[in-house]
Amino acid sequence: MKNRIPKPIFSVAIVLTFLVLLNVLGSFFYKRFDLTHDKRYTLSQSTIDLIESIDEPVFIDIFLDGQFPPEFKRLQNETRQLVEEFRSYNSNLIVQFTNPLEDESQAEQYRAELIKLGFTPTNINSTKKGKKELIQIFPWAIANRGEKSVRVPLLVNNFGNSPSENINKSVQLLEFTFADALTKLNPKTKKKIAVLTGKGELQAKYMADYLMELKEYYQLGEFNLDSLQDNPSKVITNLKRFDAVIIPKPTEPFTDTEKFIVDQYIMTGGKSLWLLDKVVMDIDSLQNEQNATIAYPRDLNLDDVFFKYGIRINPSLVQDLLSTPITAQSQQGDVPIDWLYSPIVKSKDNHPINKNINLVKLEFANTLDTLKNGIQKTVLLESSSQSKAVGSPLEINLYDFMEELDEKAFNNGNHILGILLEGKFTSGFKNRITPFKYAENKDESVENKMIFIADGDILNYTYVNKKPLNNGIDPWTQQVYGNKEFLINAMNFLLDDSGLINIRNKDITLPLLNKEKVASDYTTIQILTIGIPLVLLILFGIGFHFIRKKLYAK
Numbered sequence: 001m002k003n004r005i006p007k008p009i010f011s012v013a014i015v016l017t018f019l020v021l022l023n024v025l026g027s028f029f030y031k032r033f034d035l036t037h038d039k040r041y042t043l044s045q046s047t048i049d050l051i052e053s054i055d056e057p058v059f060i061d062i063f064l065d066g067q068f069p070p071e072f073k074r075l076q077n078e079t080r081q082l083v084e085e086f087r088s089y090n091s092n093l094i095v096q097f098t099n100p101l102e103d104e105s106q107a108e109q110y111r112a113e114l115i116k117l118g119f120t121p122t123n124i125n126s127t128k129k130g131k132k133e134l135i136q137i138f139p140w141a142i143a144n145r146g147e148k149s150v151r152v153p154l155l156v157n158n159f160g161n162s163p164s165e166n167i168n169k170s171v172q173l174l175e176f177t178f179a180d181a182l183t184k185l186n187p188k189t190k191k192k193i194a195v196l197t198g199k200g201e202l203q204a205k206y207m208a209d210y211l212m213e214l215k216e217y218y219q220l221g222e223f224n225l226d227s228l229q230d231n232p233s234k235v236i237t238n239l240k241r242f243d244a245v246i247i248p249k250p251t252e253p254f255t256d257t258e259k260f261i262v263d264q265y266i267m268t269g270g271k272s273l274w275l276l277d278k279v280v281m282d283i284d285s286l287q288n289e290q291n292a293t294i295a296y297p298r299d300l301n302l303d304d305v306f307f308k309y310g311i312r313i314n315p316s317l318v319q320d321l322l323s324t325p326i327t328a329q330s331q332q333g334d335v336p337i338d339w340l341y342s343p344i345v346k347s348k349d350n351h352p353i354n355k356n357i358n359l360v361k362l363e364f365a366n367t368l369d370t371l372k373n374g375i376q377k378t379v380l381l382e383s384s385s386q387s388k389a390v391g392s393p394l395e396i397n398l399y400d401f402m403e404e405l406d407e408k409a410f411n412n413g414n415h416i417l418g419i420l421l422e423g424k425f426t427s428g429f430k431n432r433i434t435p436f437k438y439a440e441n442k443d444e445s446v447e448n449k450m451i452f453i454a455d456g457d458i459l460n461y462t463y464v465n466k467k468p469l470n471n472g473i474d475p476w477t478q479q480v481y482g483n484k485e486f487l488i489n490a491m492n493f494l495l496d497d498s499g500l501i502n503i504r505n506k507d508i509t510l511p512l513l514n515k516e517k518v519a520s521d522y523t524t525i526q527i528l529t530i531g532i533p534l535v536l537l538i539l540f541g542i543g544f545h546f547i548r549k550k551l552y553a554k
Contacts, residue, residue, distance in 0.1 A: 043085060044503050047179045050186065051089045058093050058185060060178075062141040063114075064154065065097040069124060071167045075139070078171045079154060086178065100138060114138055120471055120480065122155060139170075143178075145185040150216075152181045158358045159479055160346065169356050176504040183500065184216040191495050194223035194242040199258075200251035202275075207248055207459040210487055217492070218243075225258040232436050236261050244271035244494055249456020251277075253301040256435040263305055263428045267442035271494040272450040273487075275458055276300065278315045278366045279392045281341075283326070283465055291398035295364075305428025306452075310375040310421055313454050314367045317394075318343055318417065320387035321410050324361060325476045327465045328398065336476050338401040341365075344477065345381050345417060352501045353420065353451075353489040354380050358482035361464075361474070365455035368416040374423065380490075381418030381453065386410045418453040420493075425450075451490050458483055 043051075060083065064076045083095045100114060101107040115121065121136045139155035154177065156169040193214065211220060223242065228235050239245070239261065247262075254262075266272055281295035297315035306312060320343035325336035341364050347357040360381060367389045370377050388410050425445040434441060461483035462469055464476075472480045492500050 043089075043175065046500070047175055047503055048089055050179055050182055051086055051093070053186060054090055054092050054182065056092060056145065058182065059144045060093060060095045060141055060152075061144075062095065062097045062154075063100050063119075063138040064141075065099040066102065066137075068137070071163050072124060072137070072139075075154065075167050075170055079141075079174060082174050082178065101136070111136070114140075115471070118151060118471060120473070122157070141178075141181075143181040143185060148185055150181040150184045152177050156356060156358070157480070158356070158482075159344075159477075173356055173504065176500065179503050180500060190217065190219045191243040192219045192221065192241065193491070193495075194221055194239060194245040196225065196245060196247045196250070197222045198224040198226050199247075199254065201247075202249040202456055202459055206457075206463060209462050210459055210484055213484055213488060214491060217488075218495070225254075225261055232257050232261060233438055236264050236438065236440075239265045240268060240270065242270070244273065244491065246273045246275070246491075248275050248459055249277055250300060251280075251298065253299055255301070259302060259305060260429055260435050260438075264438060264440075264442065266425060266448060266450065267427055267445040268440075269446045269448055271448065273490060273494065274450065274452045275456045276302075276313060276366075276452070276454060277364065277456045278313045278454070279317055279364060281317070281364045281392075281396065283363070286396070286398045293396055294393055295396050296393040307371065308373075308426045308428045308430070309450070310371050310373040310377065310425075311419060311452055312369040312371060313452070314369060314389070316367050316389040316391045317341060318362075318365045318367060318383050318387055318389055318415055319410070320344075320383045320413070321405075321407065322346070322384040322386065324464065324474060326398070327467065327476075337398065338405075340401055341396070343383055343387065343417075344479070344481070345383065347482065347486075348379060348382065351378055351380060351420065352504055353493050354486060355489075355504060357486050357489070359477075359479055360458065360483050360486055361461050361481040362417065362455045363457040363460065365417050365457075368419055368452060368454045370416070370419065373426070375425065376422040378420040378422075379416050379418070380420055380451070380486075381416075383413050383415045383417060385413040387413035387415060389415055417455065418451070418458075420449065420451050420490075422449045423447065449494050451494065458487065 062079060062083070064072075064079055067073075068076055080097070083093070087093050087095060100110045103110075111121070119138050119140045121138050123134050123136055125132060125134060139153070141152035141154060143150045143152055154170060154174070156166050156173060158166060158169065161169070195211065214220060221242070223239060223245065225235060225239075227238075245262070245265065262272070278298055278300070279295050280298045281293070285293040295317065303312070319340040321340065322344055323338075323340050324342045324344050326339035326342065327334045328337050329335075343362050343365055344359040345362060346359060347354040349355055349357075362381075365383070386407065389412070425448055427443045427445070429441075430443040461481045462472055464474055469475075474481065489501065489504065
């Protein structure tokens with residue numbers, strides 16, 4: 001009688017053989033299926049191209065190892081899955097998760113070193129052995145290529161959002177933050193940006209942080225419109241070598257020649273970022289015996305060309321109840337004083353430029369009006385609903401807001417403070433005599449973009465009241481303002497760096513529990529999630545036992 005292999009063993013052997021063959025084939029062919037409705041694990045083509053272009057090792061250390069509460073555990077898991085997806089396209093990415101505070105004997109030293117390097121810690125509530133405690137974590141990563149290092153922020157901490165909302169936004173930005181870091185580490189031909197000088201612009205120390213960050217993406221150069229007084233046509237030619245120009249808070253009027261140079265640069269496709277003040281006012285002006293000064297309109301001789309482009313900047317100042325205090329000296333040291341001329345603007349979140357941006361800090365901001373001219377206009381920044389505009393000239397006193405405010409008077413808000421213009425612009429010198437003959441004079445531009453911010457001090461975000469901030473944190477609001485991210489995104493968009501912009505615009509919706517609904521339906525949910533599965537398991541056990549007994553009862 002021949003020995004026959006029992007049927008159950010034969011079936012198991014077939015399954016195991018199939019699985020082995022499937023794994024062997026999987027080692028030669030890679031394919032990952034993303035079944036999420038928002039395609040959160042599907043990388044954009046721009047990211048894939050960037051990853052595949054890396055031709056030498058990049059080491060990424062992620063400080064998210066360890067046990068975390070559920071919200072941060074979600075961020076940890078999403079980060080791990082994303083970098084694994086990155087590695088599947090290029091093995092030159094070497095990733096390691098670490099906990100810098102794991103060794104308690106070295107924790108204080110490591111904590112001080114990380115803070116010194118600019119890694120801001122976050123305090124979270126944790127439960128260990130049934131006891132609640134406040135622990136400190138560093139939701140950061142650092143990417144290294146050769147001798148160059150880039151910090152990678154993993155946590156968004158936007159003002160007014162719940163922890164769950166901030167985690168959701170953090171997950172949305174994970175692909176962007178890592179792609180942004182790899183972009184900075186990946187050498188390439190950079191576009192050129194001119195920073196306008198010679199018109200009494202903002203002091204270099206106040207915009208140094210932004211310009212240093214901008215250098216990670218672009219080549220920067222100073223440009224003086226008055227460099228060749230005897231040959232203005234040559235100045236236009238020289239300016240055309242740059243892809244974009246930044247006008248950082250000029251305080252002196254433009255001559256007609258200088259205005260025409262910039263106008264013709266725009267007509268030929270040059271991008272422009274205008275950061276302007278239409279009112280003469282500065283914090284330093286309050287440092288006198290009266291602690292008061294007069295704010296008055298500033299004439300930059302640009303209104304006529306702006307009118308043709310489709311906007312008007314008004315010589316008025318915004319007072320906003322959502323603002324940061326001003327610091328005053330007293331016998332007890334620095335004390336905060338309510339200061340409604342320093343609005344902190346919550347992002348409209350309506351465009352890739354301002355998407356997922358924290359509060360933007362402004363100082364003595366003006367209002368913007370739009371004019372009908374066929375140009376597409378997108379409002380990027382606006383004051384809160386509890387704000388108002390006051391005209392100039394007017395007297396401003398350090399203690400203007402010390403007395404009780406009539407909050408009902410702040411009911412004419414949502415003033416435009418920053419705007420994006422896109423389209424074919426009409427020259428400010430159309431049907432006018434030009435200040436000099438220019439053979440390539442154009443009355444209409446090619447398709448172009450420009451951004452206007454009605455506050456030159458948007459660049460001054462590392463200082464509050466002329467005093468530098470420690471790690472960029474405002475001591476009164478405890479916020480790291482989103483000015484730099486906003487301005488970087490603005491330039492990325494102007495220069496058509498659509499890869500990073502499109503990655504930043506990616507939407508991911510995490511399915512979060514509705515705590516109110518859980519509380520109200522707690523018993524029902526317990527029955528559905530615990531009771532019914534237990535009943536089914538018991539019924540299955542009884543049924544299986546009955547069937548088995550019936551089959552083998554002989």
